[in-house]
Amino acid sequence: MAALPELPGWIGFEGPWAGSIHFVDYPENEDQDNFGPLEVLVVSREDKDGQAWLQEVRFLLAGSSGLPKPSKQNRLGVAPGGWLKQWIRPEAPFAFMDANSVDDMLAKSVGRRFLTGHLIALRFHELLTARQVLEDNSGSYEGNLKFIISKQDETITKATARLYKELTQWGETSSAMVIAELEGVSVITVRNRLQSARKSGDLQSPGSGARR
Numbered sequence: 001m002a003a004l005p006e007l008p009g010w011i012g013f014e015g016p017w018a019g020s021i022h023f024v025d026y027p028e029n030e031d032q033d034n035f036g037p038l039e040v041l042v043v044s045r046e047d048k049d050g051q052a053w054l055q056e057v058r059f060l061l062a063g064s065s066g067l068p069k070p071s072k073q074n075r076l077g078v079a080p081g082g083w084l085k086q087w088i089r090p091e092a093p094f095a096f097m098d099a100n101s102v103d104d105m106l107a108k109s110v111g112r113r114f115l116t117g118h119l120i121a122l123r124f125h126e127l128l129t130a131r132q133v134l135e136d137n138s139g140s141y142e143g144n145l146k147f148i149i150s151k152q153d154e155t156i157t158k159a160t161a162r163l164y165k166e167l168t169q170w171g172e173t174s175s176a177m178v179i180a181e182l183e184g185v186s187v188i189t190v191r192n193r194l195q196s197a198r199k200s201g202d203l204q205s206p207g208s209g210a211r212r
Contacts, residue, residue: 003118003181005113007128009070012079016046017055019084020118021065037062043087043120045094051166052122053096055088057114076121076128081158090168099170115171123163124182126185160190161197 008020022040039062043055067079099115106114121128160179167175176194180187197203
């Protein structure tokens with residue numbers, strides 16, 4: 001399994017809410033009975049502690065999101081301010097869907113693409129868009145976890161544990177590999193941090209996702 005799933009084309013924000021748009025193309029077949037391209041909207045909402053929870057997965061006709069398909073595959077863009085408002089109800093009481101239950105309804109690779117892809121875009125959008133600019137200009141890339149540390153008093157170990165728990169909650173079974181790939185470090189480095197987090201009580205053991 002590849003360390004990272006294909007990215008959504010866009011990620012948008014509205015307070016504690018985030019929404020991603022994934023563009024899905026169906027290959028043509030002999031019977032020509034495909035239903036054409038789709039857009040998939042994944043929406044999450046953060047709780048008071050800053051953890052993201054799944055709100056909905058919505059399948060849309062092509063063009064319904066109002067956002068253009070990126071010209072290059074596997075490229076992430078940040079949606080214009082206000083775009084997400086049309087898809088959310090900010091006044092709704094806090095509730096969430098079990099990401100693992102949704103994952104059970106989807107093929108393994110499809111669920112990983114939409115759910116893990118959304119969470120990666122949510123937490124790493126600054127890192128990913130910076131990398132894209134460097135790649136377009138033939139520059140080098142080196143990850144940096146500072147992009148995802150939201151609290152000044154949060155150590156790299158605590159940040160790694162937080163991301164690991166969140167990815168696992170969303171059904172990702174290779175969370176350590178995902179973090180290592182995005183940060184640009186070895187998976188052993190990430191696993192050592194996770195072991196330290198378990199010893200300090202910041203991470204329960206074991207911590208595996210439900211995706212099979």
